[in-house]
Amino acid sequence: TIPTFLTLFIFAFLYEGVVVWDALRKKNTIQIIGVCIANLALVVYTAIQVDSIQEAVATLARAGAFINELTRAEMWNDVRPFLVATPCVIGLGTVCMTFVTWKLYQVFAWDILKNIGADYRMKKRFLHYQIYIALLKFDFFFFLGYIVQFVVIVARQDDPEFALTCASIPVTIAILLAAAYFTKRENKAGMICVIVLYLGGLSYFIFKLTRMYQSGYRNSYEAVRRSLTAFAVITILLILLTIANAIICMRNFGAGLKAHLVGPGLSEEKPDMNSLSLQDVKQQVPSRMTID
Structure with a gap:
């Protein structure tokens, strides 16, 4: 039970790291929101594991797996603070990540507007597509x-x-x-x-x-x-x-x-053909002075 919990726990954060990297690359805020929700699920999972690992320690003690110098109580007293701190740290990190996600949403919304357009129905279709792709990854x-x-x-x-x-x-x-x-x-x-x-x-x-x-x-x-x-x-x-x-x-x-999906992805900001630069409005000054 204990090795499985630790292995799955490590894999969860490695997988979340890949999902966040992919979300930043594709500017998909929905995936990052999904990571925040997945972190809440991990909080529940780590909280459940406190009792499960306690039962596993008791089972090991009954089987005589501990060395003579180490008792069941000493083992549990050493491990319990870390098990209790784990969901607390994840919860705090999730709160911070939620704030960062909101800021990213404000940044990515402009890029989506440039690529998808201002059509509300098209943006809604694209939102459903993003949600669906994010769900597949968490599935x-x-x-x-x-x-x-x-x-x-x-x-x-x-x-x-x-x-x-x-x-x-x-x-x-x-x-x-x-x-x-x-x-x-x-x-x-x-x-x-x-x-x-x-x-x-x-x-x-x-x-x-x-x-x-x-x-x-x-x-x-x-x-x-x-x-x-x-x-x-x-x-x-x-x-x-x-x-x-x-x-x-x-x-x-x-x-x-x-x-929009099979074409070029969300690209970096490019100069707008309709925008004006300082060179466009700069008054032309003669390069030479003329004498009347």
Whole structure:
């Protein structure tokens, strides 16, 4: 439990760093807002892990895993302050990041206006597209977080579900990449297929969430039931939001957004052809003096 928590925790911040870098590169404020929301989910996850790690320490103590000089109480007293401080630090960082996100939104709004135009409906279509792309990226993280915990802690290697679950990772990556491609190219047939696959994923997580609390499987999920429940619930909500935004994006096909998406990206500010410079208004002075 403890190595899995630390590994997933480290991966979460590395992944968020990549998402933020991509958001700054594409000037997508929605992704940065998504990172702020994901940080709140991590606050909940790290708070849950305090009790989970305490139970893991107790299990190790009963198994005699500690050396003679180190007792269970000493181990827990050394670890507990860091576990309690972790969600507090993440929460404080999220507050600061929210302020920075607001400032970035004000900067990026002007760039979007220059590239998309002042048409309110077109800006709304572009907003739905940005939300959809951001949801795909967070779908992957929470799906992977659930799968890693399930495979490492719950599943047995001799169980066919172990191999099937591992195989679902590259399949999911392919589905999410296809979803982004079909949306950008406005391919309705591809989008319908992707939505059907979303419904399959939704059914899977609802099934796994129900199974965790069935009497015949409760013991298998005992160590990570709370964290898996949190990841499963968040993933279900994200899939529902993704399906809703996929339908909205599909309804926007053929409305002119494709030309902005497949064309040049948001570029750096260029001189306006209609603007005037000081050279344009500077009064021309004769280079030589003439004598009347």
